[in-house]
């Protein structure tokens with residue numbers, strides 16, 4: 484990552500993490516844009532100095548203006564745990580944004596969830612596929628898989644980053660984290676070289692929050708530029724056996740990246 488981005492698009496800005504991400508990005512001096520479905524709701528929830536672009540992630544024709552001129556994207560959108568919702572919104576929304584970028588370089592921070600690599604969990608596999616598209620896009624990125632939102636005790640603020648996605652009970656026993664801290668990690672990652680090409684599970688221990696996250700990011704193993712999967716994951720989803728929709732998206736995003744580099 485050669486320069487610090489200046490203009491960030493927050494996807495899911497009206498959501499429970501997105502609103503914190505907007506506030507944190509503004510606090511850190513970014514020009515902030517938000518892709519929102521409902522202008523009135525967004526105007527009520529977000530500060531005035533956020534650029535609102537009306538669009539729907541599931542309608543590619545509405546996305547162009549949101550990505551014009553940006554050099555960072557923070558994905559905080561999400562739906563339910565139904566396979567169809569996650570495939571058609573969480574996954575397809577991210578794919579549509581990457582396709583709209585047409586290979587133009589951008590710093591990415593993506594939020595998915597702890598336990599995303601759980602075998603046989605259909606909705607989680609679509610989140611995993613959205614991670615894979617980000618890794619395949621050739622962009623600098625950080626993928627944050629948070630534990631359970633706001634299940635932390637008030638003094639449980641020490642940020643912990645894990646790898647390998649080994650906590651898979653599907654309950655708060657896997658780890659907890661405050662919403663504002665998820666947003667802070669996502670926004671900090673945009674400017675930290677040490678965060679580039681890192682995938683991590685984000686939880687909190689008892690203790691105070693660290694001021695600088697560089698050391699923790701530096702301790703993580705980077706994802707290989709040649710792999711679709713996170714450095715320490717043990718997933719087994721051969722691309723050839725993946726759904727056609729994913730393989731088509733993968734090819735379209737890789738082609739966009741190749742064309743832009745010519």
Ligand SMILES: NC(=O)c1ccc[n+]([C@@H]2O[C@H](COP(=O)([O-])OP(=O)(O)OC[C@H]3O[C@@H](n4cnc5c(N)ncnc54)[C@H](OP(=O)(O)O)[C@@H]3O)[C@@H](O)[C@H]2O)c1
Nearest residue numbers: 495496497498499500520539540560561562596630631632
């Ligand atoms: N709860 C937990 O403990 C936990 C832990 C780890 C991960 N997660 C993950 O976090 C995600 C939910 O986050 P959250 O609680 O912050 O959700 P949320 O408050 O419901 O926010 C979701 C955001 O996504 C936007 N969105 C959804 N579909 C869209 C579309 N088609 N086009 C444009 N925007 C769209 C929503 O926009 P509107 O305002 O227009 O609806 C909203 O801004 C889920 O994917 C979940 O798996 C949750």
